[in-house]
Amino acid sequence: MNDLITLHLFAEDYPRLKSWQLIQWCKVHGADEWTVTAISVKGAASGLFDRFDETMTSFRLADAPRRHLTAYRNALFIRTAELWKLTSASLAALQEFLSEGIFMNRSGADGWFEDLILYRQGELMLGVVSHEGEGILRVTGEDRQLLERK
Secondary structure: OOOOOOEEEHHOOOHHHHHHHHHHHHHHHOEEEEEEEEEEEEEOOOOHHHHHHHHHHHHEEOOOOEEEEOOOOOOOOEEEEEEOOOOOOHHHHHHOOHHHHHOOOOOOOOOEEEEEEEEOOOOEEEEHHHHHEEEEEEEEEHHHHHHOOO
16 A cells, blocks of 8 residues: 555544545545444443344444554454444444444443544554544545645
């Protein structure tokens, strides 16, 4: 892939609708898979995760090593990720779980999802650190020009 330019993103610049438009833009420009971190409170049973698994089953891909933007204690930034195919249908389904947009940062007793990452040909294209309200978009020079015209 060509040299990539890293653009910094901030939640206040991407409210719910605009954040999903950015995901759609990434899809059109080559993003083909995604991952999201599922967080649960130890010992809590969660219908949320069961519903997620059921909804996303048809989009599931094989786990594979991928770059992440965060790493918990003793974890690597490149580690095995659960992956889903990026399609219009998987995007529509994902919006149910990130109802406030890609920067959604809401914890709850039933668990929650955070840190959405899109990959293009196995390389991180867009990544969010939910609790920071920040993210990055890695694009080619041509991609950047297209974004600026948008």
